[in-house]
Amino acid sequence: MKVYLFCLLLMLTPGGVLGMEFDLMKKQGDVGNTLLVIGGIQGDEPGGFNAAALLATRYRIAKGTLWIVPNLNFASIIKRSRGIHGDMNRKFDFLSKSDPEYHLVEEIKTIITDPQVDLVLNLHDGSGFYRTSYVDRLHNPDRWGQSCIIDQSRLAGVPFGALAEIGQRVTQQANQGLIDPAHRFNLKNTRTRLEDPQMSQTLTFFAIENNKPAFGIEASKSFRTNVRVYYHLLFLEAYMKELGISFRRDFELSPQGVKQALNQDILVALNDHKIQLDISDIRAQLNYVPLKKGAKLEFDSDNPLVAVLPYRNKYRIHYGNNRMGFLRPQYFEYDDSLDSVRVTVDGLSREFEMGSIVSVEKSFLVDTPPGYRVNIIGFTRKGVRNEKGLRVRKKDIISRYSIDKGGKIFRVEVYRNDKFAGMLLIDFRAVQQKVKLLARTNLEDGHELKGFPAH
Numbered sequence: 074m075k076v077y078l079f080c081l082l083l084m085l086t087p088g089g090v091l092g093m094e095f096d097l098m099k100k101q102g103d104v105g106n107t108l109l110v111i112g113g114i115q116g117d118e119p120g121g122f123n124a125a126a127l128l129a130t131r132y133r134i135a136k137g138t139l140w141i142v143p144n145l146n147f148a149s150i151i152k153r154s155r156g157i158h159g160d161m162n163r164k165f166d167f168l169s170k171s172d173p174e175y176h177l178v179e180e181i182k183t184i185i186t187d188p189q190v191d192l193v194l195n196l197h198d199g200s201g202f203y204r205t206s207y208v209d210r211l212h213n214p215d216r217w218g219q220s221c222i223i224d225q226s227r228l229a230g231v232p233f234g235a236l237a238e239i240g241q242r243v244t245q246q247a248n249q250g251l252i253d254p255a256h257r258f259n260l261k262n263t264r265t266r267l268e269d270p271q272m273s274q275t276l277t278f279f280a281i282e283n284n285k286p287a288f289g290i291e292a293s294k295s296f297r298t299n300v301r302v303y304y305h306l307l308f309l310e311a312y313m314k315e316l317g318i319s320f321r322r323d324f325e326l327s328p329q330g331v332k333q334a335l336n337q338d339i340l341v342a343l344n345d346h347k348i349q350l351d352i353s354d355i356r357a358q359l360n361y362v363p364l365k366k367g368a369k370l371e372f373d374s375d376n377p378l379v380a381v382l383p384y385r386n387k388y389r390i391h392y393g394n395n396r397m398g399f400l401r402p403q404y405f406e407y408d409d410s411l412d413s414v415r416v417t418v419d420g421l422s423r424e425f426e427m428g429s430i431v432s433v434e435k436s437f438l439v440d441t442p443p444g445y446r447v448n449i450i451g452f453t454r455k456g457v458r459n460e461k462g463l464r465v466r467k468k469d470i471i472s473r474y475s476i477d478k479g480g481k482i483f484r485v486e487v488y489r490n491d492k493f494a495g496m497l498l499i500d501f502r503a504v505q506q507k508v509k510l511l512a513r514t515n516l517e518d519g520h521e522l523k524g525f526p527a528h
């Protein structure tokens with residue numbers, strides 16, 4: 074586990090490692106209660122873990138504290154499996170030390186029982202629609218979708234121990250946002266202690282046993298991911314209200330707004346940020362990606378659900394359950410002598426850090442100090458080997474060389490002799506941001522991390 078503190082409302086996340094550990098992301102406002110939100114205990118429930126990731130990346134907290142573990146079972150998320158080592162949500166009473174997930178379960182238990190935590194939410198996607206009496210195959214008491222789950226009606230002697238009351242209140246509040254009355258949520262009390270010994274192996278029951286109020290939220294698997302996420306967020310906001318946590322989010326809470334938030338500006342940086350890709354609309358494969366000879370690929374993202382992992386002789390980019398595309402490498406020595414490049418964008422000249430994604434409307438021109446060579450991928454001019462100092466428009470570049478399926482984002486690579494010095498992307502899509510760049514931040518625990526400048 075790696076712990077990241079959010080300072081200055083920056084979004085921070087891990088890089089490097091295979092990404093199979095989970096993240097604990099802390100967002101702190103003024104003094105107040107602490108809500109722990111856990112997503113991804115099962116790897117095939119994207120509504121829950123995407124909601125947790127949006128909470129971590131797109132919300133600012135003014136009062137109170139959020140602790141978010143958006144990717145508890147990250148290895149299973151990447152593999153699109155409920156659990157590559159069995160169901161993690163049945164490992165919370167007894168677990169053998171030889172279980173491959175033993176340390177993950179121990180770590181999350183430590184977080185759940187932390188004295189600062191006031192209330193715990195475990196986010197799931199469940200089948201069908203929970204109803205208190207049998208309606209049909211999809212709507213009945215054995216279904217889990219569209220329910221708020223408690224293990225017992227109250228937990229004595231702790232704040233927020235009135236589980237049934239709180240559950241009713243947040244369910245009612247979430248039901249104000251239903252897209253269709255048929256989607257309504259109901260409170261489900263599993264009466265774990267008395268009636269359901271199976272459920273005593275779950276994360277929420279472990280929390281209850283340790284005097285931490287805990288709830289499960291289940292969005293229905295009948296819906297597309299963005300709708301599930303929308304419903305989870307209705308609940309998350311209702312719980313924040315319940316705990317007096319005040320927040321702002323930077324997108325509209327609607328199924329469409331959530332869809333956009335999930336699919337925009339998903340950035341990943343490679344190899345010390347010499348390369349940065351917007352993977353939202355990336356092609357199935359990018360060829361001749363200049364990776365570092367003899368070194369392990371390092372990646373970094375502002376999104377805790379992103380990973381870039383070796384796959385045969387390529388790398389595959391993962392985003393939650395989605396497999397975004399492959400990188401086919403060409404290996405180079407790297408040259409570290411150039412931190413930035415001068416680009417004239419639509420007539421205006423400016424210095425851009427390596428890795429920048431530069432929005433351009435009409436034309437651009439890349440300049441470098443003497444000794445460097447510029448290669449605009451998909452652009453050729455007869456007899457010209459170094460493309461520095463040339464004014465280039467979109468129509469001068471062959472669109473199938475773009476990194477995106479839309480044919481609008483192009484690679485500009487800089488070399489010094491035979492060494493790769495870094496890449497910029499030129500983005501011809503509608504201009505919203507002039508430049509996108511994952512920032513770097515050093516945190517207390519010594520990890521070098523990167524954040525995303527405020528939107």
Ligand SMILES: [Zn+2]
Pocket residue numbers: 115118196197198199
């Ligand atoms: Zn589940």
